[in-house]
Amino acid sequence: MTKYNAATDNQLLDLLKSGDRCAYAEFYQRYFDMLYVHARKRLKNTQEAEDVVxxxxxxxxxxxxxxxxxxxxxxxxxxxxxxxxLNLISRNGFQEKYKISLAVTEKFESQTDHLVRARQLSALIAKEIECLPPKMKRVFLMSRSEHLTYIEIAKDLNITEQSVRSHVKNALKVLRFRLGLFFYIVLFFIK
Structure with a gap:
């Protein structure tokens, strides 16, 4: 190995071109540390620096x-x-932009899916509310859509507060039965 230690870079390169493994090992010994330090300073990542070298x-x-x-x-x-x-940084930058783009797309798709389901549920609830008896429907809508109190509804419709309470209670029973427990729970959280 001493002849390789004493050889110039050009002599080693000639030996390397002829397939000399010892010349290659000498290049590795001479330049690995220098290239590694250079790469590590730029990349700030030991594994990536080692991979580059x-x-x-x-x-x-x-x-x-x-x-x-x-x-x-x-x-x-x-x-x-x-x-x-530079290629690694460029590739990593592209990958990072792609990840961000993908996350935004997934978030948008998730929001869109949620909105579609919410609209479908709202349409189903509205359809079931339309099937309620007229007086019950009116009291229920005044309570839930217009956010009026039972006293205000009673005064507006010229009925007792207990009647308002009964209409809302019965409307909820009917909706609970028709829509199932899941939709009943969602009804109060999607307002």
Whole structure:
């Protein structure tokens, strides 16, 4: 291994191009730490920095025959690392935008679905209210839609407060029976 330690980068590159694994190991020993520190400073993430540097060395080995370096090997490797980092940041930025877009879409779809169900439920409740006897329906709507008190309804319709109470109670019984317990509960929470 001493002959590899003493070899210049250009000599090692020639050996690497001929498939010399020891030359590759020497490149790795010489430049891994420098490239890792460079990547870690930029990415602020040890795992991503290590992955970037590993990719550089994999490409160095697999593309050794076609590498034409016009500067020093260290400049070449730093440039490769910088480009990998920029690609990673760009890809992560795109993925983050996609995640945000997806979350907004899911939220919108969820709200839309909720609105559709609420409208369907409201239509079903309105249909059942229309089927109530006329006086019961009127008292119930004054109580629930117009938010009048039993006293105000009694005064308005010229009936007793107890009659108003009975009409609302009977209307709720009918609706509870027709719509089921689930819709009865939802009726009071969707106002």
């Amino acid at each position: 590993q990719e550089i060395f994999v490409e160095l080995w697999s593309g050794a025959q076609s590498i034409n370096i016009h500067t020093s090997l260290s400049n070449y490797l730093i440039t490769c690392t910088r480009n990998k980092i």
